Amino acid sequence: MAKTVQCELCPNECVLEKNQVSRCRARMNKDGVLYSLVYGKPCAVHIDPIEKKPFFHFLPGTTAFSIATAGCVLSCKFCQNWQISQARPEDTDTYDLPPDKVVSQAMFNGCRSITYTYTEPTVFYEYMYDSAIIAKKSGVKNTMHSCGYIKEKPLRKLTKYLDAADIDLKAFTEDFYGRICSGSLKPVLNSLAVLKEEGVWLEITNLVIPTLNDDMKNIREMCRWIIKNLGPDIPVHFSRFFPYYKLKDLPPTPVETLTEARKTAMDVGLKFAYIGNIRHEGESTFCPKCKKMLIERIGYFVKQNNISNGKCRFCSTSIPGVWS
Amino acid sequence: MGSADSAALPFPVYGVDMMTRRDFLRLFLFGGIFSLFGKKVRAEKKPEKKLKKAMFWRKLGNE
Numbered sequence: 001m002a003k004t005v006q007c008e009l010c011p012n013e014c015v016l017e018k019n020q021v022s023r024c025r026a027r028m029n030k031d032g033v034l035y036s037l038v039y040g041k042p043c044a045v046h047i048d049p050i051e052k053k054p055f056f057h058f059l060p061g062t063t064a065f066s067i068a069t070a071g072c073v074l075s076c077k078f079c080q081n082w083q084i085s086q087a088r089p090e091d092t093d094t095y096d097l098p099p100d101k102v103v104s105q106a107m108f109n110g111c112r113s114i115t116y117t118y119t120e121p122t123v124f125y126e127y128m129y130d131s132a133i134i135a136k137k138s139g140v141k142n143t144m145h146s147c148g149y150i151k152e153k154p155l156r157k158l159t160k161y162l163d164a165a166d167i168d169l170k171a172f173t174e175d176f177y178g179r180i181c182s183g184s185l186k187p188v189l190n191s192l193a194v195l196k197e198e199g200v201w202l203e204i205t206n207l208v209i210p211t212l213n214d215d216m217k218n219i220r221e222m223c224r225w226i227i228k229n230l231g232p233d234i235p236v237h238f239s240r241f242f243p244y245y246k247l248k249d250l251p252p253t254p255v256e257t258l259t260e261a262r263k264t265a266m267d268v269g270l271k272f273a274y275i276g277n278i279r280h281e282g283e284s285t286f287c288p289k290c291k292k293m294l295i296e297r298i299g300y301f302v303k304q305n306n307i308s309n310g311k312c313r314f315c316s317t318s319i320p321g322v323w324s
Numbered sequence: 325m326g327s328a329d330s331a332a333l334p335f336p337v338y339g340v341d342m343m344t345r346r347d348f349l350r351l352f353l354f355g356g357i358f359s360l361f362g363k364k365v366r367a368e369k370k371p372e373k374k375l376k377k378a379m380f381w382r383k384l385g386n387e
Binding site: 002003004005006007008009015027028030032033034035036037039040125126127129151153154 | 373375376377378379380381382383384385
């Protein structure tokens with residue numbers, strides 16, 4: 001057992017002997033000390049519309065400097081970025097981009113925020129954390145798109161610098177998380193509650209996969225949990241699944257399923273339910289009071305924005321979100 | 325490319341199929357002699373970056 005370490009970053013809690021690499025492939029025990037293998041070495045660097053993350057109530061119409069390194073804490077069979085999330089760092093082409101350069105590049109390119117995304121930002125926690133500190137000092141906002149599979153202590157530490165989070169709530173059953181993602185649901189629900197408690201702007205994405213998590217009963221139960229524990233103002237995105245990675249035999253999610261999920265969420269009481277990965281009216285934001293269109297989106301682009309000072313331009317209802 | 329009888333070159337330029345053994349040997353020796361005068365340049369090795377220590381972990385059973 002000499003020089004054995006245990007990672008305490010995510011619920012996997014990998015126990016690593018000397019020279020062993022963690023399940024996420026991004027950490028290694030070198031001579032009794034745990035090191036990050038991906039610090040400052042992103043394999044994906046892009047400038048994206050913030051709507052792509054997706055964030056619909058956070059600085060709409062702006063761009064996000066988006067970075068990711070190789071690795072993931074889960075192994076979802078439907079992963080849409082599996083080429084990098086399920087890869088070892090040494091198998092990806094990386095850039096040399098230390099935290100200060102992440103921020104300077106974001107500012108140089110006119111991005112209002114940095115998004116830690118594509119794979120699972122928890123695996124590059126130290127890189128994200130250091131970048132977030134510099135970004136905050138420089139007036140650049142920090143956001144992440146995560147599966148929420150992280151332990152409470154590191155998450156709380158990160159929230160001091162985090163402005164917004166989009167959490168993948170992949171399903172609402174332990175069975176799905178265990179069988180399809182090799183993880184568990186409970187830590188994700190806990191992360192959602194922590195983020196809400198710490199005042200981080202929160203949005204939720206649910207990828208609706210035919211036959212696996214498209215049962216409206218479960219979706220209704222999930223939405224009820226969200227309302228009860230996080231409030232009815234949390235935007236929920238029902239995203240369309242496309243056959244990728246190990247689930248190539250399933251068809252793309254039918255539009256009817258997505259519209260039904262959205263309707264179910266709104267019937268239960270969620271004020272902002274969206275449809276994603278498809279061109280549809282359900283991509284736009286409507287005022288929960290006067291029902292007029294507030295933000296018209298076409299794909300990732302904002303066509304019109306009728307929110308002024310955080311309020312509906314037509315009836316002055318406050319719209320939750322970060323608008324400036 | 326200069327013509328075969330170019331005066332600017334110290335040896336005639338042929339196509340590969342026209343090069344004799346003697347020409348090849350001469351060229352080979354020229355190259356060898358020139359390389360002796362060349363300055364030796366060592367490829368600069370980038371200093372290996374230190375790995376970043378992880379933030380959340382603990383040692384097990386090391387006592």
